[in-house]
Amino acid sequence: MEPPAGVRLYNTLTRAKEELHPVSAGNVGMYSCGPTVYRYVHIGNLRTFMIPDLLCRTLEYLGHRTRQVMNITDVGHLTDDTFDRGEDKMLVSARLEKKSPEEIAAFYTQAFREDAATLNIRPAAEYPRASHYIPQMIELTTKLIEKGHAYEVDGTVYYDIASFPAYGRLSGNSTDKLLAGVRGEVDPRKRHPGDFTLWKAAGEHRLQVWPSPWGPGFPGWHIECSAMSMSLLGDRFDVHSGGADNIFPHHEAEIAQSEGVTGHRVVSCWMHGGLLLLAGSRMAKSAGNFFRIRELEEQGFDPLAFRYLALQAKYRTKLNFSTDGLAGADRALRNIREHLIEWTRAGDVAAGEGTDDAALEKRFRSAIADDLDLPEAMALVSELTRSKVAPGVKARLLRSWDRVLGLDLERPEPRRALPPGAAEVLAAREKARAAKDFARSDQLRDELASLGIAVIDTPEGQRWRVQAVRQGSK
RNA sequence: GGCGCCGUAGCCAAGUGGUAAGGCAGAGGUCUGCAAAACCUCGAUUCGUCGGUUCGAUUCCGACCGGCGCCUCCA
Structure with missing residues (x-):
């Protein structure tokens, strides 16, 4: 085997393509922001999850080994969300019946893994769950306080962004101009409006609460990734990926946390995927303008057609879906x-x-x-x-x-069942063709078309295929 | 308001300081009893607008117009 070939990747941090030099030669460690498992993932999420998949496939093709970690966020989002359209009725009722967050998370984690598999996204080596890393998050938070990067007020711990000069480098923001006008109310206990929460004192209606040195509470939204990535990949690893919407504040905060604790660079290359747009606007759970891959499948599309579509655009640019x-x-x-x-x-x-x-x-x-x-x-x-x-x-x-x-090109085409009566029509048409009764044959072809069956005549006889049933046009 | 991204043929979308990949749709042709499929051929003298730099710009710079995203959970 020839030695692994060089790979260049665009690094959001430097806004330039850089040659990948793995911390451990020939073995690339990567961490990717995965789904928050309180709802279904949509095809925009899946597009982003394709990045680590494609990177692993590419690296392996070129002779590297890889270790991919994708986190599952199962903490912190299960308070009082409104329901999605098309959500499984059982789940709605489960939530109304106060099913446990664990049960909700388990359900959507499974759904996510199935949806990813449908797009031929290979599983990561590990899927750490945030809820399993609470001790590590508390440890990091404790260290950040010790190092003067964080402070506690009434059981809540904030990150002091003024203590980390590089804060804002990833996103291009500067701490003085940040949040200058848009924010509504600013938490008066924060030293700087841009300070973010590492640990939050538990409020009234929390379903998930853990004990901590600062009292009962739950972790902030960014600390989980610092905890899980460094626990599994060490305090220096090669690639961290996520959607462009994670650049700020999520990854900016993660850098401040991880580097605040270690005192050195942790992630070599930050990769961010462009968002998927629907009719010009971002496809998002909260906006409700999204498709699940299952929905597209139900409309008769080959799910891997979405993969094909995504492969035709640069992963970094936004993609207009239709x-x-x-x-x-x-x-x-x-x-x-x-x-x-x-x-x-x-x-x-x-x-x-x-x-x-x-x-x-x-x-x-x-x-x-x-x-x-x-x-x-x-x-x-x-x-x-x-x-x-x-x-x-x-x-x-x-x-x-x-x-x-990863288009699974050799996958056998799924055989769709013939609708009732179609077999008889096909047989009749074959007879008509044998008798060179083309008028009859064409009439039967039309009849089959109305049943959704396309017939093609070949030298070996007629071939048929059940057409995908598309909604809308045609 | 701050920050970031983008504006390329009907649609999606690459790309480069030296004259525009690819896919889908469309047109013509071959094939076919007719179709379909497949195959072959064809499409932007032009890359939002206006200036500037340059021998030369779609590609660099500036202004303007337009769109999107982040700044609040969000891939």
Whole structure:
């Protein structure tokens, strides 16, 4: 094996692409902000979760080993949220019946893992849960107080951002201008309006409360990631990823916490994914303008079409989602699948013509190594398709690339059941065609179309496929 | 108000100081009994607007217009 190839990644902290130099050579440790498991994840969340997946796949393809940790936030959000549309009725009632936060978290964690798997996002090596790291969070908070980065008032501990000069570097904010005008009421106990909570004294209606040196309470919103990332990956690790909305305040706070305790740089590279937009606005749980991957599946889309769609855009830019766009990706994906089947069937791996494949492979590798340039990689897939490379070689190359793309191109197409009566119509049409009764044959084809069955005539006879039932147009 | 991102063909979306990837849609053709699928060919003299730098800018700088995001839980 050749040594691992260099990978360049865009670092939000420096706003530049940097060569990745793992703390432990050839072995990349990465931490990713995962879901808050009190609701379902939507496709915007999933797009962000694709980043560590694609990074792991890329690194492994290029000869590195990886260790991916993704946190599950199961603390702090279960007070009195309003219900989502489309939420499982059982869950609504479960909550109304005061089911435990643990039960809620377990349910949505499972749903998240299933949704991720549907998009062929490989599981992380570990999924630490915030609720299991309370002692570590208390420990970090204690150290921050000792080091003069935090102070306690009435059982609540605040981070003193004035004590950490680099605060604001990640997001470009400066502490003096921060929050100048927008905030409503400022907690009068804070020394600076931008100080954030490390530990919060428990209020009246809290479901989750833990004892602490400062009295009963629960951890602040940012400390969990400092605790879990350093507990599992050490106080120096390579990559931390999340959505662009996490840059401030979440990751800014995390840097202040982790570096405040250790006194040195903890994360080498901060990667942030662009948000998914729906009709020009951010897809968000709170706004209610989101799709679950299950919903798209129910509308008849191949869930991996969303993956295809996401791969066509740079992970860092916002992406305008529409079901029309998804339909295009769905079609393109199906097309590639059929190509692969044909090439495999053709099967000749004859060397002669396939001289371009080495060059294509090289370009593919350099594309993915360049800050995960999947749009370029996808363009190469098209170039490969149109190239003169021998079919067998095309098939081999595409299968190899799919280890990175994760489109599961060899997945057998799910056979949809024929609607009632359709089999008889198909049989009748076959007879009509045998008798060269084309008028009858065409009429039956129309009839099948109205049942949602597309019929294609081939030299080997008619082939049929149950069409996806799409909502809306067509 | 502060900070950050963006404005490229009908839609989605790459990209570069030297003259615009890719996908979907669309048009023509091959194939087909007819279709469909597939395959082949075609599309921005132009990259929000106006200036500036430059031999040359879509790419650099400035202004302006427009959109989005963060500053409150949020991928």
